[in-house]
Amino acid sequence: MSAGFPDPALGPVRVSEIRQAARAGAAARPVRPLPRVTDRRMPGPAGAPDVPVRVYEPAADPGSPPPVVVFLHGGGWVLCGLDTHDGICRELAFHAGAVVVSVDYRRAPEHRFPSAAEDAYAVTAWVSAHAALLGCDAGRLAVAGDSSGGNLAAAVTLMARDRGGPDIAAQLLAYPVLDHRMETASYSAYGTGFFHTTAHMRWYWEQYLGPGGDGSHPYASPGLAPDLAGLPPAVVVLPECDPLRDDGLRYAGRLREAGAAPRLRVWPGVFHGFLGLGGLLPEADEALTGAARALRAALASR
Numbered sequence: 001m002s003a004g005f006p007d008p009a010l011g012p013v014r015v016s017e018i019r020q021a022a023r024a025g026a027a028a029r030p031v032r033p034l035p036r037v038t039d040r041r042m043p044g045p046a047g048a049p050d051v052p053v054r055v056y057e058p059a060a061d062p063g064s065p066p067p068v069v070v071f072l073h074g075g076g077w078v079l080c081g082l083d084t085h086d087g088i089c090r091e092l093a094f095h096a097g098a099v100v101v102s103v104d105y106r107r108a109p110e111h112r113f114p115s116a117a118e119d120a121y122a123v124t125a126w127v128s129a130h131a132a133l134l135g136c137d138a139g140r141l142a143v144a145g146d147s148s149g150g151n152l153a154a155a156v157t158l159m160a161r162d163r164g165g166p167d168i169a170a171q172l173l174a175y176p177v178l179d180h181r182m183e184t185a186s187y188s189a190y191g192t193g194f195f196h197t198t199a200h201m202r203w204y205w206e207q208y209l210g211p212g213g214d215g216s217h218p219y220a221s222p223g224l225a226p227d228l229a230g231l232p233p234a235v236v237v238l239p240e241c242d243p244l245r246d247d248g249l250r251y252a253g254r255l256r257e258a259g260a261a262p263r264l265r266v267w268p269g270v271f272h273g274f275l276g277l278g279g280l281l282p283e284a285d286e287a288l289t290g291a292a293r294a295l296r297a298a299l300a301s302r
Contacts, residue, residue, distance in 0.1 A: 001025060001195050009192075009199035015078060015109060015207070022079040029087030029278040032094050035059055039082070042101075042126050045118040052104040053123060054082045055134065056093040067098040067140030067299040068131055069172070070124045070156075074147030074273070076177075076204030077108045077116050085146075087278055088288065092144065095292035098299070099136050101127055105152070109207040116208075117219050120152040121159045128166030140299040142170040142232075146275055147244075148204065150176025154222035154251075161230045170298040172291055174237040175244055175272050176251070178223030180205050180215030184246035194241040196272035201243060223251050228258040235294045236264045237287055242272040263294050 005021050006013045036057040041050040058066060069092060073085040082104050093100040105119035124143060131138035145153035150173040160168050182201060191198035209215050218225035234255050238248040245266070252262045267274070270283050277284045 005195070007197065007199060008203040009197065013203060019079055022075060022084065026080075026084045027087070027277045027280055029091075029276075031087065032090035034090055034093055037090075042123050045122045048106075048115075048119070048122075051119050051123050052082065054086070054089070054102040054104075056089050056100040056102070057135075058093045058097050058099065061097065065135055065137045067096070067142065067169075067296075068127055068134060068136035068138075069093075069096060069098045069100045069142045069144050069295070070120070070127055071100050071102045072105065072120050072143070072145035072149035072152040072156075073102065074145065074149040075107075076200070077148045077208040078204060079107075084276075088146070088275060091278060091288050092292050092295075095289050096296040096299070098142070098296070099134055101134075109210065112210040113208050113213055113217075113220050117152055117155045117159070120156050124156050124160070124168070125166050139167070140169050140302050141166065142172065142295055142299055143168055144172035144174075144295065145176070146174035147273065148177050148208075150174055151178065151222065154178065155219040157231050158218055158222055158225055168232045169302045170232050170235070170295055172235045172237075172295045173248070173251075174275055174291065175239055175242055176222075176248060177201070177204075177244060178221060178247040178251050180209070180221045182243070184250070186246040187243045190241050190243050190245070194271040196243065198243050223247050228254050228260065231255065231258065231260045233298050234260050234262040235291050235298065236262050237275070237291050238264070238266045239270040239272055239274055240266055240268045241270065244272060263298070265290065
């Protein structure tokens with residue numbers, strides 16, 4: 001994986017080059033059949049274009065409408081999209097028993113912060129307000145994401161709290177990006193040699209924030225939010241060998257102190273992005289299945 005992926009530490013990286021490498025390197029997860037998968041568009045923020053989404057529907061439960069999960073894909077706010085995370089979303093829909101709405105938010109550097117966060121929030125708010133049109137239970141709405149998508153999911157929970165809604169019942173954060181400063185010990189211990197490097201993370205932040213961008217804003221760096229009170233219960237999945245690991249541990253600890261009751265699991269011996277290797281890496285299958293079931297349990301308690 002590392003051999004085929006541009007490394008900013010070795011010289012300048014072009015956005016087109018790294019996007020092509022990400023598409024070429026996406027794991028071919030076995031396709032989980034679902035009753036219906038539909039591409040559509042949902043309203044974006046005021047003055048912005050509609051946002052492409054992909055809606056995954058699980059097998060119907062005649063007893064009650066299913067919960068709904070708004071999913072934000074990773075890729076450093078620069079890479080990836082609906083297709084690269086299609087397999088993850090299918091597994092999440094199947095094991096969580098939820099309708100999953102995967103969001104193709106605007107990407108950097110063409111669209112800097114807060115474009116992606118505002119797209120994510122706009123779709124989440126629309127899904128909450130129109131859950132009946134999707135056949136979902138608005139009272140059991142969750143946000144989820146991996147890496148930079150975990151950053152956006154965490155940001156959406158803060159935005160929803162600060163803006164008076166929508167009501168988010170749970171959050172799933174897989175190796176989320178939480179702090180632009182990159183100062184923890186894991187950024188040094190796992191900064192090279194484990195696919196996703198500290199140099200990659202620095203380059204992604206540069207693309208997302210742009211010159212003079214405010215990385216300390218809590219919607220950019222949720223780990224720097226001064227207060228985490230009032231946030232929904234969290235499922236947090238972290239790999240051991242990840243530069244971002246310590247930020248995730250710290251955030252989970254702060255969520256616990258704030259009463260968000262996180263369910264934390266650190267997976268030994270694996271690396272950032274490992275959930276994308278379902279069907280190839282047994283730990284990826286086990287971790288995603290377990291996280292989806294934990295999210296299902298969190299939503300069932302509502």
